[in-house]
Amino acid sequence: MLSVEDWAEIRRLHRAEGIPIKQIARVLGVSRNTVRSALRADGPPKYERAERASIVDEAEPRVRELLQAFPTMPATVIAERIGWTRSMTVLKKRVAELRPVYLPPDPASRTAYVAGEIAQFDLWFPPITLPVGHGQTRTAKQLPVLTMVCGYSRWAAGVLIPSRAAEDLFAGWWQLIASLGAVPRALVWDGEGAVGRWRGGRSELTADCQGFRGTLATKVLICRPADPEAKGLVERLHDYLERSFLPGRTFTGPADFNAQLAAWLRLVNTRPRRALGCAPTERIAADLERMLPLPPVAPATGWRSSTRLARDHYVRLDGNDYSVHPAVIGRRVEVLADLARVRVACDGRVVADHERIWAKHQTISADEHVTAAKALRAARIGLLRPAPVSEEVQIRPLSDYDTALGLTDGGVA
CATH class of the missing domain: 1.10.10 (Arc Repressor Mutant, subunit A)
Known part of the structure; x- marks a missing residue:
């Protein structure tokens, strides 16, 4: 079975480097049919292996x-x-x-970036407490901000995401790249658990990250530990956010935070940079021109699961319960969620569509689902209840029973 890493590398070599199928097959030691299958596939090959603890963990x-x-x-x-x-x-x-x-850090040096070459990503944890509705609040550790800075143009972008879980992180990651309109040839990350880490002298990506970067046909680079210069651009953006964006602002919720952040970043991208001598808006066109095009099929991101709908016609996602139309009780449904919506489908038909709630332990019910459930319960009770008797029963006088039994007024006949 072709590994996810080889699948991703095949797509990158063919789409980004323009290497022919025959040469890729020779370099990777696989057949040409295997290379063609990898290029035709919309998603990575599925491979699962249970993690095992190491004997050195205790030491x-x-x-x-x-x-x-x-x-x-x-x-x-x-x-x-x-x-x-x-x-x-x-x-x-x-x-x-x-x-x-x-080990002590190495001396810093200035790095020059080629157009379309690189973009740095990281999570920023603003020192705020944000209301998320239903009387609840969340800290920055629970609601991180995913940030991006393009190396050549210094174009900055960011979005608040509900959690650091792989489902939310990759959904936010794709949202930033899609809004950019092109794919940088290398995506730089720190050692984020959902993306990968530096282990044994080499970067080690997660299976989800291999599938994501394979769909985009790009590279993902993990920074070495204790090497902040490797992603200095995004680190400086975080410092700028804390000094210029946060002071004096209040937020009513996640949507308000993202709206204010987007408006502020649009303004920031028009400000000149000392290192560039111009604003990011003056270089972003050249940067995008050298990047890779967006893939024809978007990568699979967000929450995806399949379950059989129980009698209470609710599904659970990220600590909350969302109602589903009770007409599909007992049937298998697919739960799909991104940063904003939670949808449930059955046989290709949407049977629930809710706004995603960032609070926890809540029950979200649609009025039409509650009404339909009441109607179905009433109909079922009507089927199980016995029908009333429509004909009247005749009431006979007691003398008729005496006559039938042969009894007379004077005694026994």
């Missing part, structure tokens, strides 16, 4: 203590200090992963 806190005190301590000496008696290969890989965190 990691002690390894971190030693590296914090002596960042250059060899792995063999660390093994001696902690009394390690298991495989050295496993320990060396973990030490190589942890060591960069404790």
Whole structure:
């Protein structure tokens, strides 16, 4: 079975680099039919493997203590200090992963970017408490802002998302790229759990990220730990947001926050940058021209699940219950949700469409669903109740029974 990584690389080499199918097959060691199938597919091949704990997990806190005190301590000496008696290969890989965190940073240098080459992404956690309706509020750790800065033009964009879950993060990621109108050839991220991390001396992307970047036919680069210069553009944007955007503002909810943020970013993108000598609006056209076109089929993002609708005709998503038309009780439905809407479909027909609620533990009911449920319950009760007797029963006098039994006024006949 073709791995997700090979599938994504095949699409990038063919669409971004223009390499022919025959050459891709020779480079990757696969058949040409495999390459053609990967190019025709709308989504990545499904592959699931249960995660297994490592034997070095228990020793990691002690390894971190030693590296914090002596960042250059060899792995063999660390093994001696902690009394390690298991495989050295496993320990060396973990030490190589942890060591960069404790080494002193490298000197900074100015980086030049080519048009269409790169865009940096990160999560910003504004120090605010935001109302989300139903009497609830959320902190920045629960409602992060996904930000983007294009390297060549310094074009900035951002959107508040409901959570750091992969479903919401990738939906916001696609929203930013779609609004840009093109795909940068490399997407730079810090070690965000839903995207990937730096492990064993190399970047390691999640399966969801491999499928996402394969659909876009681009690269995703994970920054090394303790290397803030690698995404300095987006870090400076975060500082600018806290100094210029937040002060003096109040927000009524997530929609109001995103509206104010979008208006502020439109203004910011018209301001000249000292490093550029011009505003991002003067360079964005050249940047977009060198980027990749948007894919013909949008990547699958957001929440997607399938379930059989229970008798209470509600489905649960992200801690909230949403009503569904009771006519499809007992049938399998598909739940689809993005940053703004929650939809439920049955056999290709939409049977529920709600605004997504960012509060938690709420029950959202549509009036038409409640009315339909009452009507169906009344109809079912009518079917189960016995029909009333329409004919009247004759009431006979007691003397008729005496005559029938042979009884007379004087005694027994």
